Amino acid sequence: MTTLPPPETTEPAPDSAPARVLVVDHADDSRDALGRALRREGYVVDTAARGGEALEKLRAEPFDMVLLDVPMPGTDGPRFLEALRNDARLAQVPVIVVSAPDDMDALEQCLELGADDYLPKAFRPAMLRTRLSAALDRRRLRDAESLTREMDVARSIQRDFLPESLPLARGVQLAAALQPARQVSGDFYDAFTLAPSGTIVLVVGDVCDKGVGAALFMALFRSLIRASADPVGGGAIQMIGGRRTLVRQALDNATPADLLTRVAGFTNDYIARLHGRTNMFATVFLAALDPMTGHFDYVNAGHEPALVVAPDGATRELRPTGPALGLLPDQAFGAGGGTLERGHCLFAFTDGLVEARNPAGEAFGTARLRDALRANNASASDLVRGVLAALDAFTGQAEPHDDVTLLAATRTSG
Numbered sequence: 001m002t003t004l005p006p007p008e009t010t011e012p013a014p015d016s017a018p019a020r021v022l023v024v025d026h027a028d029d030s031r032d033a034l035g036r037a038l039r040r041e042g043y044v045v046d047t048a049a050r051g052g053e054a055l056e057k058l059r060a061e062p063f064d065m066v067l068l069d070v071p072m073p074g075t076d077g078p079r080f081l082e083a084l085r086n087d088a089r090l091a092q093v094p095v096i097v098v099s100a101p102d103d104m105d106a107l108e109q110c111l112e113l114g115a116d117d118y119l120p121k122a123f124r125p126a127m128l129r130t131r132l133s134a135a136l137d138r139r140r141l142r143d144a145e146s147l148t149r150e151m152d153v154a155r156s157i158q159r160d161f162l163p164e165s166l167p168l169a170r171g172v173q174l175a176a177a178l179q180p181a182r183q184v185s186g187d188f189y190d191a192f193t194l195a196p197s198g199t200i201v202l203v204v205g206d207v208c209d210k211g212v213g214a215a216l217f218m219a220l221f222r223s224l225i226r227a228s229a230d231p232v233g234g235g236a237i238q239m240i241g242g243r244r245t246l247v248r249q250a251l252d253n254a255t256p257a258d259l260l261t262r263v264a265g266f267t268n269d270y271i272a273r274l275h276g277r278t279n280m281f282a283t284v285f286l287a288a289l290d291p292m293t294g295h296f297d298y299v300n301a302g303h304e305p306a307l308v309v310a311p312d313g314a315t316r317e318l319r320p321t322g323p324a325l326g327l328l329p330d331q332a333f334g335a336g337g338g339t340l341e342r343g344h345c346l347f348a349f350t351d352g353l354v355e356a357r358n359p360a361g362e363a364f365g366t367a368r369l370r371d372a373l374r375a376n377n378a379s380a381s382d383l384v385r386g387v388l389a390a391l392d393a394f395t396g397q398a399e400p401h402d403d404v405t406l407l408a409a410t411r412t413s414g
Contacts, residue, residue, distance in 0.1 A: 018042050018043055018044045019043050019044070019064040019065060019132075019136055020043070020044045020045075020046070020062065020063045020064050020065070021038050021043045021044070021045050021046075021063065021064065021065045021066070021067060021132070022045075022046050022047070022048060022054060022057060022058065022063045022065070022066050022067070023035050023038070023045060023046070023047045023048070023067045024047075024048045024049075024050075024051065024054040024066060024067065024068045024069060024080070025047070025049070025067075025068075025069035025098070026049050026050065026069065027069070028049075030069065030121075031047050031049065031069075032047075034067060034098070035047055037125060037128055038067075038128070038132075040125070041125070041128065041129055041132070043065075043132070046063070051079065051080035051083070054066070054068075054080065055080070055083060055084070055087075055090075058084070058090050058093065059087075059089065059090070063093060064093075064094070064136060064139065065093070065094050065095075065096065065132060065135060065136060065139075066084070066093055066094070066095045066096070067095075067096050067098055067119070068080065068081065068095050068096070068097050068098065068110070068115070069097075069098050069099075070097055070098070070099045070100075070107060070110065078109045078110055078113055081095060081097075081110050081113045081114065081115060082113050085113060085114045092139065092142060092143075093139075094116045094117075094135040094136065094138065094139045095110075095114070095115045095116055096115070096116060096117045096118060096119055096131055096132065096135055097110045097111070097115045097117075097118040097119070098118070098119045098120075098121060099118055099119070099120065099121065100120075100121045116135045116138065117131050117134065117135050119131055161188065161218070161219050161222050161223075162178065162188065162189065162190070163176075163189075163190055163191055163192065166191050167191055167192060167193045167200050169193065169198065169200060169291035170291065170413070171291050171292065171294075171411060171412055171413040171414055172200065172289065172291040172340075172409055172410065172411060172412065173379055173380045173381065173409070173410045173412050174191055174200075174202075174380055174407075174408065174409050174410075175379075175380035175381040175383065175384040175385075175406075175407075175408050176189050176191065176384065176405075176406060176407045176408070177384050177388060177404075177405070177406050178403065178404070178405045178406075179388070179400070179403065179404040179405075180403050181210065181352065181400040181401060181402050181403050181404075182210060182211055184211065184212060184214075184215035185214070185215060185218065185403045185405075186206060186207035186208070186209060186210055186211075186214025186215060186217070186218050186282075186403060187204075187205065187206050187207070187218070187350050187352070187403035187404070187405040188203070188204075188205045188207075188218045188221065188222045188405070189202075189203060189204045189205070189348075189405050189407045190202075190203040190222060190225065190226060191203070191407065192226065192229075192230055194229070194230055194288075197290075198290075198291060198292070199256055199288050199289065199290055200288070200289045200290075200291060200409070201229050201230070201286070201287070201288050201289075202285075202286070202287040202288075202289060202346070202348065202407055202409060203222075203225055203226075203284065203285070203286055203287075203407075204284070204285045204303070204306075204348040204349065204350060204405055204407050205218070205221055205222065205225075205282045205283065205284040205285075205303075205350075206282060206283050206284075206303065206304075206350040206351060206352075206403070206405070207221060207280065207281075207282040208279075208280060208281050208282065208324075209280070210402070210403070213280070214280075217271075217275075217278075217280045217282065218282075220271070220275075221267065221271070221282045221284070221325065221326075224266070224267040224270055224271075225263055225267055225284070225286070228262070228263045228266045228267065229259060229260075229263045229286075255297070256288035256290075256297040257288075257297040257335035257337065258335075259288065260286045260287075260288055260297055260298065260299040260333075260335055261299055261333045261334070261335050263286060263299075264284070264286065264299045264301050264322060264325060264333040265331070265333055267284075267325050267326075268301070268323075268325040268326055268327075268329070268331055268333070269329045269330065271325060271326030272326050272327065272328055272329040273329050275326070276326075276329075280326060281324045281325060281326035281327045282301075282324060282325050282326060283301060283302040283303035283304070283324045283325075283351075284299075284301045284302075284303055284324075284325055285298065285299075285300050285301070285303040285304075285306050285318070285348045286298060286299045286300075286301070287299075287306070287346060287348070287409075289340070289346065289409055292414075293339070293414070294339050294340040294341060294342075294344075294411045294414050295337065295338075295339050295340075296337060296338055296339070296340060296346060297335050297336070297337045298318055298321070298335065298336050298337065298338075299321050299322060299333050299334070299335050299336075300318055300319060300320040300321050300322070300336070301320070301321075301322050301323065301324055301325050301333060302320050302322070302323050302324030302325075303320065303324075303348075303350075304348075304349060304350065304351050304354070305317035305318055305319045305320070306318040306346065306347060306348040306349075307346075307347045307348075307373070308338060308340065308344055308345070308346055308347075309344065309345040309346075309347055309373050309377050309383070310341075310343075310344055311343040311344070311377065312374075313370070313373060313374030313375075313377060315370060315373065316338070318336060318338075321333060321334040321335060321336055322334060340409070340410075340411040341411060341414070342411050342412070342413060342414050343410070343411065343412075344410070344411055345377055345380060345383055345408055345409065345410040345411075346408070346409045346410075347373065347383060347406070347407070347408045348406075348407045348408075349369075349387075349404075349405060349406050349407070350402075350403060350404060350405040351402070352400075352401075352402030352403045352404040352405070353369065353387070353391065353404050353405075353406065354366055354369055355401075355402060356391055356394070356395050356398075356400065356401075356402070356404065357395065357398055357401065358394050358395050358396060358398050359395075359396055359397060359398045364391060364394050364395070368390065368394060369387065371390070372386055372387045372389075372390035372391075373386075373387065375390075376390075377410075379410050379412070380408035380409060380410040381408075383408045383410070384406050384408050387406060388404075388406070391404065
């Protein structure tokens, strides 16, 4: 039997949502007394008289902690604890063993099997409070460490969705950078060459929202665009019967502008029809650049206007030609075009660049961006490095609130 002193006035558990504790004890009076003590401490309490009942409750709904009496009919404390630790879903639930002085052998066995702590049968509220708080803190620390490891893996996987290297083509230099605001990003960029024409496809995208959800959709948007724009390299042609197909012939005969509008339409309809309930969408800038002539076509799907930067710093905006991808099916996407002369640069970016703020709350803005472009437009790599340096100097120690992505293509001859 658990012996309790008169109740003390205490503060509730510190979490905004009270921790849920399952008390497992075969003795009614002991179980009820321990439950009352826990409720006075601010915990939400449920009880079980047997180990099998306790396992059923743990598997049916989440609990933050188990208080386990060692002797139980049917399933004793060590056997219950062993079953708990062998269940992948329940293995991390903290367990505090409640033990009488003459149960030391069973207590020692429980601790060896992974019990987090123990309480004597007779305890004061301060001891109960301290032991439970410490066990919950350890659980939170383990959860945080596990989440950090998982986010590290997610970040590594997401990096694999970005190109390992940018295409090399005579007459054009490419450079890119992505700075996530969190461990994972909703921004993406891509650059790849279409065979046999040698056309370079450039992509910059920004998925709505932030964090893990945006990162998952970033991978989906990027894969849809790559597979539909480059069906041979992306694998789509092989999936529908090889290279000599009507689909392949149609793609070979399509102009770059036609290709880009089809890519935008396909990606938009796929997201809107299959994932419309998620309300996820992406703004995307797509361009197809001929490195020999400098001619480019583009589709701007609700994205920040990309810029053509002249050697003297003058800029031309490439404004939206259609809505963001994924909002509604059957949307129309137009295409624009232009020519990169020697020394001119095509520069695409996400809104995290111009919306980045300094410690005083001022936005980096388009004027500072144009100043940075004017001062660093000797090459694509100079442009990307120079813009990021200007951004870092402006934001200082301010916490980033959005991802920042840059992609530049400079015509070096022609």
